[in-house]
Amino acid sequence: xxxxxxxxxxxxxxxxxxxxxxxxxxxxxxxxxxxxxxxxxxxxxxxxxxxxxxxxxxxxxxxxxxxxxxxxxxxxxxxxxxxxxxxxxxxxxxxxxxxxxxxxxxxxxxxxxxxxxxxxxxxxxxxxxxxxxxxxxxxxxxxxxxxxxxxxxxxxxxxxxxxxxxxxxxxxxxxxxxxxxxxxxxxxxxxxxxxxxxxxxxxxxxxxxxxxxxxxxxxxxxxxxxxxxxxxxxxxxxxxxxxxxxxxxxxxxxxxxxxxxxxxxxxxxxxxxxxxxxxxxxxxxxxxxxxxxxxxxxxxxxxxxxxxxxxxxxxxxxxxxxxxxxxxxxxxxxx
Amino acid sequence: xxxxxxxxxxxxxxxxxxxxxxxxxxxxxxxxxxxxxxxxxxxxxxxxxxxxxxxxxxxxxxxxxxxxxxxxxxxxxxxxxxxxxxxxxxxxxxxxxxxxxxxxxxxxxxxxxxxxxxxxxxxxxxxxxxxxxxxxxxxxxxxxxxxxxxxxxxxxxxxxxxxxxxxxxxxxxxxxxxxxxxxxxxxxxxxxxxxxxxxxxxxxxxxxxxxxxxxxxxxxxxxxxxxxxxxxxxxxxxxxxxxxxxxxxxxxxxxxxxxxxxxxxxxxxxxxxxxxxxxxxxxxxxxxxxxxxxxxxxxxxxxxxxxxxxxxxx
Numbered sequence: 342x343x344x345x346x347x348x349x350x351x352x353x354x355x356x357x358x359x360x361x362x363x364x365x366x367x368x369x370x371x372x373x374x375x376x377x378x379x380x381x382x383x384x385x386x387x388x389x390x391x392x393x394x395x396x397x398x399x400x401x402x403x404x405x406x407x408x409x410x411x412x413x414x415x416x417x418x419x420x421x422x423x424x425x426x427x428x429x430x431x432x433x434x435x436x437x438x439x440x441x442x443x444x445x446x447x448x449x450x451x452x453x454x455x456x457x458x459x460x461x462x463x464x465x466x467x468x469x470x471x472x473x474x475x476x477x478x479x480x481x482x483x484x485x486x487x488x489x490x491x492x493x494x495x496x497x498x499x500x501x502x503x504x505x506x507x508x509x510x511x512x513x514x515x516x517x518x519x520x521x522x523x524x525x526x527x528x529x530x531x532x533x534x535x536x537x538x539x540x541x542x543x544x545x546x547x548x549x550x551x552x553x554x555x556x557x558x559x560x561x562x563x564x565x566x567x568x569x570x571x572x573x574x575x576x577x578x579x580x581x582x583x584x585x586x587x588x589x590x591x592x593x594x595x596x597x598x599x600x601x602x603x604x605x606x607x608x609x610x611x612x613x614x615x616x617x618x619x620x621x622x623x624x625x626x627x628x629x630x631x632x633x634x635x636x637x638x639x640x641x642x643x644x645x646x647x648x649x650x651x652x653x654x655x656x657x658x659x660x661x662x663x664x665x666x667x668x669x670x671x672x673x674x675x676x
Numbered sequence: 677x678x679x680x681x682x683x684x685x686x687x688x689x690x691x692x693x694x695x696x697x698x699x700x701x702x703x704x705x706x707x708x709x710x711x712x713x714x715x716x717x718x719x720x721x722x723x724x725x726x727x728x729x730x731x732x733x734x735x736x737x738x739x740x741x742x743x744x745x746x747x748x749x750x751x752x753x754x755x756x757x758x759x760x761x762x763x764x765x766x767x768x769x770x771x772x773x774x775x776x777x778x779x780x781x782x783x784x785x786x787x788x789x790x791x792x793x794x795x796x797x798x799x800x801x802x803x804x805x806x807x808x809x810x811x812x813x814x815x816x817x818x819x820x821x822x823x824x825x826x827x828x829x830x831x832x833x834x835x836x837x838x839x840x841x842x843x844x845x846x847x848x849x850x851x852x853x854x855x856x857x858x859x860x861x862x863x864x865x866x867x868x869x870x871x872x873x874x875x876x877x878x879x880x881x882x883x884x885x886x887x888x889x890x891x892x893x894x895x896x897x898x899x900x901x902x903x904x905x906x907x908x909x910x911x912x913x914x915x916x917x918x919x920x921x922x923x924x925x926x927x928x929x930x931x932x933x934x935x936x937x938x939x940x941x942x943x944x945x946x947x948x949x950x951x952x953x954x955x956x957x958x959x960x961x962x963x964x965x966x967x968x969x970x971x972x973x974x975x976x977x978x979x980x981x982x983x984x985x986x987x988x989x990x
Contacts, residue, residue: 388842388877396835397871401840406825409846411839430826431836434758436752494754501943566827628725 342663343507346481349500352483353412354382358538360490364404366390366413371423371577371578374414374444375502391463398427405437409488416450417443417499421465428495433468436494440486440610441465446475446499447587448630453623458499459616463592465497466564472517473564475499477538478508481561484515486494491517499535506539507524507666508559518562523579523667524536526554527646529611530578532571534560534594536626537614537635539664541585544640546662553644554579566597581610581647585640590615590672612643637662688731696731696793697723702985703789707805709978711827712955712966717957718858719786721889722949724923727785729885732929734854736773737767739791742964743798745812745821762811763824771849772973775840778823779833780858780887784816791822792946805935831864833857834884838874841882852936855884859945860892868913871941875914878939883932884915886943887922890952895962906947915943922946930982954981 357363365379367669369392380387390397394415399458401411415421420428420443432439443461450456465473468580472492477481482501509521524545533541536558545555554572560566570574575582582602586594595613602611616633630636637659645652708714729734741764752759762797763769778787785805791797801821804810811819818826828832834855841853861867870968874882886906894900903909907917918931931944950964951957957964958979969975 354820387723389971390873391869391870391876393866395832395866396873398871399832399870400839400842400867401837402825402838405839406836406842407840407843407847426829427832427835429742430829434826469751483824582888638830 343666347375347503348479348482348505349402349502351487354378356486357383357386360410361386362408363376363412363537364388365399366401366411368392368394368415368419370415370444370571371373372415373502374527376414376440394424395427398424398432401439402431402435402437405432405439406435409446410438410440412440412442414442414444414565415548416445417461418445418456420511421461421489425464429468429589432495433470434614436470438493439495439637441495441497442500443497444500444502446623448633449501449536449587449626450631451623451625454602454620455464455609457621458593459589459621460496462499462563462588463596464594472496473499473562473565475535475561475563476501477535477559477561478507480507480509481515483511488515488517489635503537508539508664509667510659511570513667515561518565518568519560520560520568521568523559524549524555524557526556527577527579528572529580529641529647530558530582531554531585532558532594532598535587536564539587539637540630540637542664543637543659543662544644547637547641547658548644548652550658551652551654553648556601560594563594563597572601572605575609576605576607581612583612583640583643583647584614585635587635588615589618591618610647614643614644615641623649636652679840682963688982693724693727693731696790697952698726698878698985699793699842700786700789702982703792705954705978705985706968707785709804709969709975709982711806713870714785714967715965716781716967717889717891717956717964718783718887718952719789720952720954720957721888721922721950722783722786723953724816725885725887725928725946725948726746726786728925728928729776729854729856730790730794730868732962733932735772735851736776737770737773739765739796740768741765741796741821743801744832745797745801745810747806747809748819749812753846758820761818761824762766762821764822765791766824768771771847771851772942772956773851774852775824776822776853777827777837777840777855779814779827779832779855779861780815781820781823781828783814783858784820787816788812790965797821822898828902830858831861831866834861834867835873837882841879844879845879845881853867853882855882857884857886858904859886859890859906859980860885863901871910871913876942877940880939881936883935883942884944885928885932886945889948890947890962891962893952895967910943914940916940917943917945919947922948923952929972946972953985956981
């Protein structure tokens, strides 16, 4: 599988070249949020706002009121927690087209509890007018700006940085409000988001090899959450539904699925995998994904609970699942 | 009284500004009596500041909004094309004209009363004050007459005004951005973040008038949380600061001259008296933030004051 180095950095420069109305605001995390390329290429459109996120949100709101499109770059925790009132009142209430680009989602950082956004999707989903997007691979990192820019109101983007795998063929575009169908099946329905989709692909591969029919959708639009394909898949689940996300199970993908199933009267069992109403701590991504049950093995264990018997899938079986970028030839046909 | 339309660049005699300020106090007292409560001391402290801004400082076009305030049209959102702001009472935006951002929105009745005196709102506009479904709210919102941004969470408007000022500089506008603030907002950390950013980005096209009445909800500011020496603090943050008598229209207007001619944000600290024009309020000190009359005798007392509050009293 292809690993792309810092896909946002170059993409932002390329994408913004013919968009003079696009500005970038940064709070002392410019290189850390891969906005340094933009800063160097278009210094007149880059504004350093210092470590002062509340004020930065107000400035972004004022710029957006005047017809500019501010792309606020900082860590996800500093978008969602510290300036929550400013995001709610200065940006979301007036439905202003500010784009909040939040880096270091969930346990992707060893920076510990202060740096780990485990509640950002929940907080942003709470806000009326806010659209919530999450990137799961390099292709989505490269395409999410087009999606965000097409939304007339505020958008929160849960972004990836650094070494990002390419799971999806760039010819298969990311579409607002539409999940990617990664596999069809009806015994189990798996919905995954963000970095957890790579883990889910390993697990679903092993589960299918074991003879289970597993439907798998990758969700990149967390709000609005009204994709008819997701509804149809959920309704088809024979043994149950499993969600896997790099976030608290409160407020994120698992909550969105639970709300949808309850409101639609979809009476299947649901297992929400993610941080179980807990904070995390500083350690490696791999270690934390194992510790908190966000990895492929956690999904296998959840499948066993729904199937009602051990499946005998071990670490070696998961490691043996070979992941490739999902191209046109391999993709599953649309429902 | 006869309305005084603000004309861009036209100077208004200080006597006219005083007359408008007195009319504001009278109207706010009248509605405080009608509602049995209101932000009366804020009218006493800020009447000359706001009147001077509209009549002697800001370059605004004529109102393009209806004299009778529009009813609430729903919160802004993708599915609501009818949402609006109250900025059109301050005229249509134009590159050479100024903008007004009203931060302490519990002063809303003061602003509504001023807009009526200026003919920007109709004489009966306050019939809708504090009524369900109205935009003439007790605590103003961005749809309220004369308001442009959501500012009720104090300390947020200055940052939004900074963004507007930055956008105007990027566009090459010559108009300025004026912000009216209360001194209590200088207890919010965001206010200081905003001043740091205004100075760092050399946003000299912004001018801030502060009603320094030294009062807040819990009482005198120096017993709640000291912000003095405010002028020295602001100067240390890179602002050009003028301290003036906030009831002197001449001094208030002079303090705003030259804004937009350099890269330094301007702050006018208007030292004010929260009982100015209604002396009997002093007996309520230090509980001045929201005035509610206790009994019929007090009602009658203030009704009598209303009758006596005539032009020139201030």
